[in-house]
Amino acid sequence: MIAHSVDDPFYYLHNFRQVLLWVEHRYEDLLDKHELAFIRTFSQLQAPAQALLVRMVMRKGELFRSDRLDYVEIGDTALALQPLQALGWVREPEELDLAQLFALLRKDELARCFATQLVRPRAAKHELMAQLQPLALAARSLAEWFPGCEVRILQWCLQPLCDRMRLLFFGNLYQDWSDFVLADLGLLRYEQVPFSTDSRALHYRAEVDLAMALHQCAERLEQGDDPRSILAVMEGLHSDNAWLARRHARLQFALGQQCERRGDWDLAMAVYAQCNHAQARIRQVRVLERSEQWPEAHAMALQMAAAPANALEVQALERMLPRLARKLGGPPQRRQRVAPLELIELQLPAEHAALGVEEAVRQHLALEGGQVHYVENTLFNSLFGLLCWEAVFAPVPGAFFNPFQAGPQDLHDGDFRQRRAALFERCLGRLDDGSHRQAILDCYVAKQGLQSPFVFWPMLSEQLLEQALACLPPAQLKHCFQRLLQDIRSNRAGMPDLIQFWPEQGRYRMVEVKGPGDRLQDNQLRWLAFCREHGLPVAVCHVRWSDTP
Template sequence: MIAHSVDDPLYYLHNFRQVLLWVEQRYADLLDAQEQAFIRDFLALGAPAQALLVRMVMRKGELFRSDRLDYAEIGDPQAALQPLLALGWVGEPEQLSLEQLFSLLRKDELASGFAGQLARPRAAKGDLLLQLQPLELSPRPLSQWFELPPVGILQWRLQPLCDRMRLLFFGNLYQDWSEFVLADLGLLRFEQVAFSVDSRALQRRGDVDVAMALHHCGQRLELGEAPALILPALDDLQVDNPWLARRLGRLLFALGQQCERLGDWALALAVYARSSHAQARIRQVRVLERSEQWQQAHELALALAAAPLNPLETQALQRMLPRIARKLGGPPQPRRRPAPLELIELNLPREQAALGVEEAVRQHLAQAGGQAHYVENTLFNSLFGLLCWDAVFAPVPGAFFNPFQAAPQDLHDADFQHRRSDHFAACLGRLDDGSHREAILACYAAKQGLQSPFVFWPMLSQTLLEQALACLPAAHLKQCFLRLLQDIRNNRAGMPDLIQFWPEQGRYRMIEVKGPGDRLQDNQLRWLEFCAEQGLPVAVCHVRWSEAA
């Protein structure tokens, strides 16, 4: 798909047309009669009517003041509006609530229209609404609110249909039409992946309905609706699409978290039991703890410990089991001691606190020799992303289905690596034969600025890259990359803050920095333990601020 230059005032229309043609070409068998008719009738409209419709689609909400639908590139708004009115896609709303009126009209228009009902007509707009709400005025047509309406109000009636089009194109509803604008401006650039027939996220019409249902349930949760009222909408969903199953698992996990906040332990347990989220099993143990069901918590924790799904579960259970055993009256349980770490204790002048603790330590280390950089999670992720670019962006079925994807859809799936095993074997094999440096530098030059789930372009300078490739042993990189692939969601965070290079000696050291009162987080502890076990040089630096002498 070719993005159009924003120098063309109708760039947004050209992009919308391309979306419709893309959807029509790739999802013809999934479109219902209304959607097929919309595409046909839209493409038959004149450019002004098309452009006005797209302007409404891209704006927030479905209600618009008629005097704010005036765009220079469209021309006469009334002429552009007539075909949309004739098709019934736009029209006067049947009724408007008091709150909708206040969102659309200006204060002076409201004060004039409700003058006889306001005790303080010159108050702020928000106060005017508070004065009227106790009257419990029912929704009604605009003409019944005002004898002479101050402005016309129009309703765009096909937003749900256009949301389905957006879903089919992007494969989700969190990306919106602004993606095109950012691409047109050159702010976002994407790798171009070949699309096959089986690359579609949604394979059946039922998948579209399920995706929309999940989206609406998520919106209801965000608006504060009780989980018990939302869950029945999920009970009858038939979800056998892996992409939708992941979304259902995340939604159920979010519902379980809200149940916990509300103290509804029984419902939280039931919801977590239905979720495929990576942390759902641990949350069940935690709910049993919080509700003081110690025996059940102990039995479930033991069962999970026998076959943990990931390192996150292992770490959490190592803490939970001794704690639960104590609650049951058992003897104290020894905790597994972590591998010893190199510790650095620094007293730095208090005035350096303004730099931030990481930068203060970086400058201190740089004065002591070597090249110190603040990298946190960016360096090793970027090196992995550059070396394994071809594997990450391999045209695996169901991974890419639109030209605006920064990452494969199955990035966090358990079989992500397995589905690309040959590609990853070839990429990681370069660490064994020594060709990784050349491959990483070539990718750095060829893919500069393209969106990637791993490569942090703003942080990755040529100098940092050259020093890293000179000082980081291939064997160390391979161990880190393999760990990353074990659990991408959790393992691509928690890496040490700083890295120090001695290029002349070909060595390095990673440093996790902690200021006064700060403590190591769980994902950081897991990375530090991994580094210690694999022999990667790492230290923890504790900083205290000292007063000037």
């Protein structure tokens, strides 16, 4: 797509036109007659009317004051509105409720509007609303609310249609028109992946409808609606589309959590039982435990332990099974002993706490020698992303479908690696023949600043990269990268906070930092166990603050 300079006053209009052309070209078979008519009618409007429409699309909400729609590049707003109103795309609402009126009018206007009903007209705006709510005022027209009001209220009527255009273009509804602006400014730059004819996020009209319905359900959950009413809507929302299935599972899991918070154990169990989320099975055991159904919880935990689905389940069951056995009156069970980690006990001056515990430890360790960096999850992910760039951004059918993707759509699918098996084998093979160093450095230069789901450019300096490649054994890197590929969503986080290099000696040490009262999280424990298993040098540093210098 062509980037437009933000110096062009109509840059936003050019971007919107491109989206419509893109959607019409790639998704014409998924558009209904109203959507096709909108695209074609829009193209025939004069530029001022087009621009005013796009301004409303890009703004929040669907109701606007006429005096807030003045734009220099558009000129006469009233003239630009005429064709939009004639088409029925913009209208003056027949009635407004009290909340809508308060969102649109200024405080002084509200004080005049309700002069005879307000006891304290000079109070804050939210207090004015509190004074009027007990009156249970019915919705009515603006003229009835406020005779002689100087402004007009305009309603943009096609936001759902334009949201569908955005969904088809981006393949989601969390990206919006600001992505164009950030790209035009050069603040976000994307890898240019070639698109094939089947490079589409959604393939059937029913999938578009389902995506919109899931989005509306998620909004209702955020607004605090009753989970039962949302679940009733979701009962018929199923699809084989991988993106929609993931979205459905995340939303279903969130609904299960909301049921748990409400103590609705039966409904939580029913929701989790139908959910494909990675944590849904373990939450079922937890719900049974929290509702004191010990035998059922123990039986389910034993069944899961026989065939755990992932490392998260293994870890959770190691805690749950002994606890549940005790609840059933069984003998105490010893937890499996593991080899101890290297521990560092530090007592640092209390004034160093202002630095943050990680930075305070980093500075202390640097005094002992070596080069110490705060990296947490950024370094190993970045090295993986640079080495495997060609595999991650391979033009696999359906993985890329718009120019604003930081990564492939199927990144968290179970077959992500398999669909690119030969490419990943070639990339990881460079760790065996020693060519990985140059490949990583070349990619660091060639792809500098491009969006990636793995590479953290602000944290990745040339110095850090050189030290890492000098000190990190390729065999250990390969173990880390293979673990990452086993479960990208879970394993890309939890890595130690600091890394200490001794370039002259070609060695390193990772350090997980814990301040007073802090404890190791589950994903951190899993990474530490992995490091112990594969011989990666790692230590856990416990910090206490001292008032004495």
